[in-house]
Amino acid sequence: MSITPEHEERSSTTVPGRREPRVTAPRHARRATGGPALALLRIAMGLVFLWAFADKLFGLGYSTTTAGAWIHGGSPTRGFLGSVAVGPLASTFHSWAGTGWADWLFMAGLFCIGLALVAGVALRLTAVAGTVMLLLMWAAEWPLARFTSVGEATHSTHPIIDYHVIYALVLIALAATLAGDTWGLGRRWAAATGDRAWLR
Structure with missing residues (x-):
């Protein structure tokens, strides 16, 4: 009796009426694809934060007009x-x-969270800070309400889960899966911080 290793393709003589064993990618090969996928998610998430920072800083004309830019005196x-x-x-x-404190804290949060995600460093700290920021933004939009204080429809599509919650879960997942180790500086950051695990 011979045992075929998981990573080798099985070969057998075709028997009429008998289904051939399905050959799939080896487990370690499938697992390896998770690193790049998480890295892409991490970088994309970081660019979301960095774009929001740049738009509010310079007034790029998307959610912030040029006149409302922070560098032009806007808030x-x-x-x-x-x-x-x-x-x-x-x-x-x-x-x-x-x-002033709210403006500076908000902008610093957007920039630092975005930069850390793109670089793949301090993902635990980033997940905590980012989740706090996102939950505050969730509370500001309060998707549980169907109408505003003046009776207008809020157009909320779900009473609890909105994009703020999804983003927060993404940050937590990226930190939990060491997503900064692929296409990022996660390993170097971990070595530099040593026993200070909360900084990772």
């Missing part, structure tokens, strides 16, 4: 937080809107 948080009309934290967000 990255005034428009979004100032227009919150749903949820129990609406008044809190209104008080934060346009303040």
Whole structure:
């Protein structure tokens, strides 16, 4: 009796009426494809944050006009937080809107999270910081509400799961799977931080 290794293709004589064994890619080869896929997801996620940073900084004309650019005196948080009309934290967000500390903290978060994701470093810290930021943005949009405080439809498509929640789960998954090790500086970062695992 011979045992065919998992990574070798089985060869047998065709027997009429008998289904031939299905040959699939070896397990380690399929597992290896996960690294590049996660790396692409990581980089794409990082570019989402970096683009938001650049648009608000320079006013590239997408979500931020040139006149509203941060470098031209605009506020990255005034428009979004100032227009919150749903949820129990609406008044809190209104008080934060346009303040210097909120603008700087928001922009620093976008830039640092985006840069860390693209570079593949500090993914644990990035997942924590990014999740906090995204959950605050989720609370500002409050998808549980179907109507705003003035009775207008919110057009919420799901009471809990929206893109903020999905993005947060992506950040957590990237950190948990060491996604920075492929096409990134994750291994070097881990070696440099040593026992300070929370920085990884």
